[in-house]
Amino acid sequence: MGNLGWYQLLTTLAKKVGGPKNLLLLTAGGGYVIIRTIEAGGKKVVKLIRNKTDNKKVNYLSTHDVNETKVDENGVVFTKGDIFNVIAVDGDSVLIEIVNHNDNPYFVSSNFLKSISNFQ
Structure with a gap:
């Protein structure tokens, strides 16, 4: 990659997607999608755990x-x-x-x- 490092990588990627604005929008949009997917999965896990613990109610004689x-x-x-x-x-x-x-x-x-x- 030479001595330019990350700068060269970012400029190459920006050129491939049509400029730095497009790269920024794609990065932000991709991050939003990833975070929302993780959030939805986490909510499902929490809901499953709550349902398991709520079903452990005691039946009184x-x-x-x-x-x-x-x-x-x-x-x-x-x-x-x-x-x-x-x-x-x-x-x-x-x-x-x-x-x-x-x-x-x-x-x-x-x-x-x-x-x-x-x-x-």
Whole structure:
């Protein structure tokens, strides 16, 4: 390429496309098309990821109201008026989610739940 380097390359390309204005327009137009294509692909990927994570909703077995304020043996505080959703039951152990609690889920004894709520 000689000692002119990039200048010689740009002048050669500009001559092939009809001048420096055309080279600038082609470069800008090509960049716009490439960026919009990448953006559209990125939006599709984000949409697919959101759909995958949104489909992981928990199916609750039942919902119950707490009738009295108590703390179970693990230190979980149940306040009168709280609502909890039953996620799973295994023998005496019940996996629950208390609505508007940050530390969900909790394992609680079914006997304890029966004593403070309408859980059967």
